Amino acid sequence: MMARATRRSVFISPFKGLRPTFQPPKSPSDLATGPGGRFLGLMSDTPEKSTFASRLGHNFLTGLFLLLPVGLTLYVVSVLLDLMGTFIQPAIKDGLVWLWTYAEQPAPDFTVGLYRQLVVISSALVMIFILVIVGYLSKRLFGKVLHRWFATALERIPGLGALYGTIRQMVDALSGRNKDTFRRVVMVEFPRPGMWSIAFVTHEQPTIFSEAIGKPVVNVFIPAAPAPTTGVILQVSPDEVRETKLTVGEALGLLMSFGAVVPKPASKE
Incomplete structure (x- = not known):
């Protein structure tokens, strides 16, 4: 029993007389200046020194992105x-x-x-x-008649007519010549609730789909970015569609710029 007490006193004796003090946790700046600061300094937010190579690379990328479009x-x-x-x-x-x-x-x-x-x-x-x-x-009467005759003759060819009609409608929609294809720009929840995507209303009353689903729906085309010629077609309820003030051209520009070109509200006034 005496031996156990002696060993305990030997272990505690070096710490006698020391008052415990509270040390708050060190901040990242203190850690960076303390031991090991050389390693943490590599992860700090301090700007790197500007060198000739870095300036040359930055100017190269700036010129590249300016001339790329x-x-x-x-x-x-x-x-x-x-x-x-x-x-x-x-x-x-x-x-x-x-x-x-x-x-x-x-x-x-x-x-x-x-x-x-x-x-x-x-x-x-x-x-x-x-x-x-x-x-x-094409802006004159003769050209309009000739174009209508050529399109009608081409659409009567089996197989080729369907392909031509699809491509013509797509080109007319993207060029703005056929404003009935992309009627208005809306937003729908896609691909899951809480996430919204830009969409074009392509048909207001698709009766065949409304009868199959059992309630009124509208056809919307959700284009992919940056190539709006591809995407998905959904049949959604009219109350699930959120209207926007974007034009078709503004929406296409937004898609093809990866969302970087956003029209300003003042431009709509």
């Missing part, structure tokens, strides 16, 4: 012109060969080098001219 727009236009010019390039090539022959000069090879670029540029110019003429005629 212009570059993508020109790329899409060039792809479309090249796609449509595929049917024009053989005729342009034959025309250039005829010009060289008419000038009594040996015709060069128009499939390589600068002569190939000459064919491509000439085809693009011809396609631009054709598109301008078609757009001009």
Whole structure:
């Protein structure tokens, strides 16, 4: 018993006379300046020193993001012109060969080098001219009649007519020519309650779906971002739709910009 008390006194004796003091927990700044601060300093919010390489990279990214919309727009236009010019390039090539022959000069090879670029540029110019003429005629009576006749003839072809009709309606809706396709911009709860998505009302009274469900519904198209040509179609009750003041063009711009381009309320006044 005496030995146990002696061991206990030996363990406690070094701590006699010490008053316990309360030390509040250290703040992150105190920890950073104390032991181990070198490691925590790497995780602090202090800005990094600006170096020539960092400034160069920042300027590069800034220029890239500024020119990226212009570059993508020109790329899409060039792809479309090249796609449509595929049917024009053989005729342009034959025309250039005829010009060289008419000038009594040996015709060069128009499939390589600068002569190939000459064919491509000439085809693009011809396609631009054709598109301008078609757009001009489409606003006149003769052009409207011709377009209606061509569309009717194409829609009568089995298989091809359905494909043409779908593509034409989609293009008319996105270009704003057919305002009845995307009637108004709304918001619906999708993909789960509490999460809202932009949607377009495409049909106010789809009777076939209302009869199947047993209550009035509307057709809404929920587009995907940044390509609003794809998405899902839902049949929802009219009271589950929330109206917005966005136009179709503003909603499309919002989608294609990943939600970055939000119209200001003042612009609606």
